[in-house]
Amino acid sequence: MEMKQLIAMVTVAEVESVTRAAQLLHLVQPAVTRQIKTLEDELGVVLFERTRHGMVLTPAGEVFLSHARRALQELERARSELTPAPGEVMGLVSVGVLESLLDVMVPTLIDSVAEKFPGVELHLLSGVSRDLQQWLDDGIVDVALLYNVADTTSMRVKPLLNELLWAVAPPKAGLLPTEPSTWQQVLREPLILPIVGHGLRTLIDKARADIPLEPKIIVETNSMSVQKQMVLAGRGWAILPAAGVARDVQQGKLSGAPLSEPSVSRSVVIGLPRAARVPRAVEAVATELLQVSRRLVVTGEWPSATLLDSQ
Template sequence: MDIRQLKYFVEVAKQKSFTRASTTLLVSQPSISKMIKSLEEELGVVLLDRNERKVVLTDAGAMVFEQAQTILQMMEQLTLSVDELVHMKRGRVKMGLMPTVGSLLFPHTIARFRKEYPDIEMQMVEHKAKQLQHQVEQGELDVAVTVHPVDEALFETVPLLSEELVAIADNEHWLVERESVRLAELKNESFILFSEEFVLHDVVRQACAQAGFEPKVAYVSQLWDLVGEMVATQLGIALVPRSMVRRLNQRSIQAVTISEPHIDWKLVLIYRRDRYLSYAARAFIRYAEANWSIRDQL
């Protein structure tokens, strides 16, 4: 069995397309098809259903896909381990950040890390918190900055930031006359929520349930700025981390402290407990633990 067979098969399965896999791998489509066909013949099973518009895994294909991912990750880890022995203090960190939050909080930390470790390459992607957790779980990322809670049986966590959620409202809303408000007092308000891909969506809904009501949802968005604009135009209120308020339209909205319950919004750096970490990833985790300072970021 050739490792390329597994690599090509896994990529076709992920992309659900020979054409897209060919583009990603920079290998001709006939070569990929031939390699996967030889793998099927060697195993004596059909791995891919090619009759649909999208390529679909067969039952046997799904089992091989899961095992093949593990094998490829082990091969990558072996390569990284050898590379560390030959090139100490070199390597790369595959890191995930949440949009807006990452750009607000992490540039200074990353810049200082690069100065101390100039031979370590930082590869960064942006996704929502839940997707980042999935990518770390699958080994696609070494580390990610996401929102607590996470599965602590699966992930090690490095606390980065803990702050309160506040209510934001337009300048003419009754809330702006208050220094603080109990969440239960907002039960009749319309809420602008972030979409379900955001951990913040779950945090707000759970807090409202704790306060004894189900929020009336006026709109759901994936964009921080759009949430702020909708609040400013009196479509509803929203709950956001205090540090994010200054990124919104401050001339048209104001933030009010929630006195009860206190709702924490916690940023953590996560990595898999049971997976090998490269020298570069370990160095970055140590650096974040020792040097993270929220005062430098805000």
């Protein structure tokens, strides 16, 4: 099994086309086809179904893809770490970020890492907390921002902060960050909520359990961006983390207020694998996540958030 075969396999899986993969890899199409076929022969399984709509991974291909990506990532990390300048932190770091934290955290994190650690290459993947934790266990990401999780046998966490959930509405509703909104008020509005089983939905359902009002749910989705778009369109209200809507509220696109009676919060943590050796670049980025979150809370860019004592 050769590295070029793994690269060909991963590229074809990502673009679902041998022709497009060949273009990206600057190879002729038969060369890519040959590498895939050789890999399949060596493994004794079929990795792709050749359909008229493109190359589709088989179940065996799905399993092998995660291992191939991890192997290539580890090889790239080893190459980076073996040739650093004296005292310089170098390497590839894959960071998993909750969708709700993309706006508030990612721009500042990118700028900060580029300034302090120019030898570090960041790969950013977004998802829900459950998926990010699985990616951490699988080695797809090196460090992840998660919520409401504790140490496990495969993961250690560093607490960051607690943040409140907000009621989010169109601007004409006039919600203000300085004036909490009660559940009685929110539950009288049509709601766009996360799907059942989503971590935020669990928090929402638990908080409203003792309130004698049934919510008028018009849409359920696992996408925060869909929730915000529907609120922007005036279809209803949503309940979202403050970090996910702070910029929209500041710009007047949405109005928002912390929920009260009862208030609802989630804890945001950094997750790291329980590995015998964590690369210097990963530790550096994890430390920077701590520092960036502190600055954002202190400056008010991360509203309704309270730093935890461990910082």
